[in-house]
Amino acid sequence: MSDGRAFQDGYPEDVAHCYGCGRLNEAGIQLKSYWDGDETVARYTPRPEHTAIPGYVYGGLVASLIDCHGTGSAAAAGSRVAGVDEASEPLLRYVTASLQVDYLAPTPMGVELEVRGVIEQVKGRKVVVEETVSAGDAVVARGRVVAVQMPQTMTPAEGPVETRLR
Numbered sequence: 559m560s561d562g563r564a565f566q567d568g569y570p571e572d573v574a575h576c577y578g579c580g581r582l583n584e585a586g587i588q589l590k591s592y593w594d595g596d597e598t599v600a601r602y603t604p605r606p607e608h609t610a611i612p613g614y615v616y617g618g619l620v621a622s623l624i625d626c627h628g629t630g631s632a633a634a635a636g637s638r639v640a641g642v643d644e645a646s647e648p649l650l651r652y653v654t655a656s657l658q659v660d661y662l663a664p665t666p667m668g669v670e671l672e673v674r675g676v677i678e679q680v681k682g683r684k685v686v687v688e689e690t691v692s693a694g695d696a697v698v699a700r701g702r703v704v705a706v707q708m709p710q711t712m713t714p715a716e717g718p719v720e721t722r723l724r
């Protein structure tokens with residue numbers, strides 16, 4: 559967002575429960591993504607429960623970071639191309655159509671990870687984001703997300719949040 563808030567801070571309440579990026583999901587990762595020039599960036603330090611083997615991060619967590627940084631980047635990039643005022647209007651809603659991950663090196667625990675996104679394509683309802691995950695100077699994973707604007711038929715479940723999270 560151009561006002562210093564993370565992309566995910568602009569998600570309306572009905573789509574703010576995602577395990578990876580929902581600010582209202584207290585058990586989740588609550589990933590925060592931002593513009594950094596033409597690229598996007600998010601930082602996250604894995605928690606002990608994200609362990610694969612002692613000392614190393616579970617690959618599913620790395621995939622989640624790529625997933626949610628990708629959809630957040632897509633929401634920001636697609637909205638920018640559509641002329642949505644990111645500071646005052648909600649971002650367009652995107653979901654993951656495709657998530658590809660290559661694990662290049664073991665990901666150490668106890669280190670802040672940096673996820674970087676490059677917007678490869680914005681075409682119609684689709685945005686393609688190329689990503690890297692780094693631990694210090696080492697690129698530990700590469701990923702690619704194809705995000706597509708949520709179809710109108712994919713509506714959030716009704717009812718109290720506790721019910722929806724169960």
Ligand SMILES: CCCCC/C=C\C/C=C\C/C=C\C/C=C\CCCC(=O)SCCNC(=O)CCNC(=O)[C@H](O)C(C)(C)COP(=O)(O)OP(=O)(O)OC[C@H]1O[C@@H](n2cnc3c(N)ncnc32)[C@H](O)[C@@H]1OP(=O)(O)O
Pocket residue numbers: 568569570573576578579625626629630633648649650651652653654655656681682683684704706707708709712
């Ligand atoms: C009003 C205020 C809104 C404010 C919101 C603010 C921000 C919100 C941003 C995001 C918030 C939304 C949710 C946040 C929560 C979680 C996000 C985390 C990510 C997830 O956890 S989310 C869950 C997992 N996710 C799914 O549950 C999706 C299930 N799935 C489907 O719902 C459909 O499958 C769908 C919609 C994906 C596509 O269906 P569709 O019919 O709309 O697509 P269609 O055929 O029209 O394709 C259009 C173009 O996408 C290409 N394309 C399609 N599929 C592809 C694939 N697999 N690989 C490569 N390209 C693909 C086509 O090739 C074509 O490209 P082209 O135009 O170039 O030919």
